[in-house]
Amino acid sequence: MTGIITDILPFSVNDGPGIRTGIFFKGCPLSCRWCHNPETQRPGPQAMVLPSRCTGCGTCASACPTGARGAHGEMDSSRCTGCGACVSACPAKACRISGTAMTPGDVLARILPDKPFFRGRGGVTLTGGEPMEQAGFVLELAALLREEGIGVAMETSGCAPAEAFRAVLPYIGLFLYDWKMTDPEQHRFWTGRDNALIRKNLEMLHDSGAEIVLRCLIVPGVNDTREHFRGIGELTQDLPRIRRVDLLPYHALGNNKRTQLGLPADGFSVPEEETVRGWQEELRSLCRVPVCR
Ligand code: SF4
Ligand code: SF4
Ligand code: SF4
Structure with missing residues (x-):
């Protein structure tokens, strides 16, 4: 089995306890308009260009078989198949492919040198994209990591079949579970899907004893509303085993990647x-668990 991975980043301290290695999966069922990793949304490999x-020599336009590149190297991601012809053709080394096919064994080999830094507390965080878009791969990789005694956390949008979550649950020590929007229609407007399945999976994982x-x-201007904050507070009341709320203020780092994909800034x-x-103060007054940044 192979998975499509965009990055393996060691020494992360923001995605779970201790020092962690982040594995970035490609593919996501949502299309959040503020996405900080827009190169992970599509499932297959695709080209990115460093402006x-x-x-602007245009060599890539002649090399590209799908017309994804303009006369001066402009990128139309929607037409890119990730064939890599532009990478080989570009004299300036401005192109790269995001998304590499790897086996669980390949990924494990990249992680093992980091193991001494985990010191029992850290480990691996599966993120993306949505790791559960490649649930079979997650299962195989998580089993290998368990054999090595390496703890696994997963950052997830929660948007995947419940049975897939049930299958990986025994291997995942911590779910970093996104809650983007309380109102289902607003959720659909900003992310492309409503939040019914996400809420259902959250309840299922909670009731199954997941961390x-x-x-x-x-x-x-999107979800900084009293209604959403109240919704977050109510979730922590309804699901009392939720350990903590992490407040993540929007940052604009995704815009750099959007430029490399030929997309306009998110605005x-x-x-x-x-x-x-x-x-943070408002959320603290509404939630029954710590609200951290
Ligand atoms: S990888 Fe490059 S050459 Fe291949 S389809 Fe995409 S833009 Fe065109
Ligand atoms: S990406 Fe490379 S080949 Fe394409 S226009 Fe720019 S420099 Fe030329
Ligand atoms: S769930 Fe995450 S990876 Fe997927 S579109 Fe939203 S922000 Fe991007």
């Missing part, structure tokens, strides 16, 4: 520190 290196941290990305604004402090 700082591109000279859960709720991750709430707050985007100004959202980064909140002021004072605004974020206000959100």
Whole structure:
């Protein structure tokens, strides 16, 4: 079995306890308009272009078999099949392919050198994209990691079949579970899907005894509303085994990747520190668990 992986990043301290290695899976059932990893949304490999290196020579346009590249190297991601012809053709080394086919054994071999740094507390975090889009691969990789005594956390949108979650549950020590929008229609408007399945899976995992941290990305003008904050508070009341709420203020780092994919900037604004402090205070007054940043 192979999976499509965009990155393996060691020494992360933001995605679970201790020092962790992040495995970034390609493919996501959602299309959040603020997505910080837009290159992970599509399931297959695809080209990215570094504007700082591109000279606009147009060699890639002649090499590309699908017409995904414009006369001066412009990128139309929707037409890219990830064939790699532009990478070989580009004299400026401005192109790269995001998404590599790897076996669970390949991934394990990349992780093992990091193992001494985990020191019993850290481990591996599966993220993306949505890891559960490649649930069979997750299962095989998680089993290998267990054999090595390496703990596994998963960052998930929660948007996957319940039976797939049930299958991986025994291997996942911590779910970093996104809760993006309380109102189902708003959820559909901003992410492309409503949140019914996401809520159902959250309840199922909670009732099955999973360790859960709720991750709430707050985007100004999108979900910084009293209604959503109240919804987060109610979730922590209804599902009392949720361990913590992580408040994640929107950041604009995804825009750099959007440029490399030939996409326009997402148009959202980064909140002021004072605004974020206000959100945190409000959430603390509504939630029955710690609200951290
Ligand atoms: S990888 Fe490059 S050459 Fe191949 S389809 Fe995509 S843009 Fe075109
Ligand atoms: S990406 Fe490379 S080949 Fe394409 S226009 Fe830019 S420099 Fe030329
Ligand atoms: S769930 Fe995450 S990876 Fe998927 S589109 Fe939303 S922000 Fe991007």
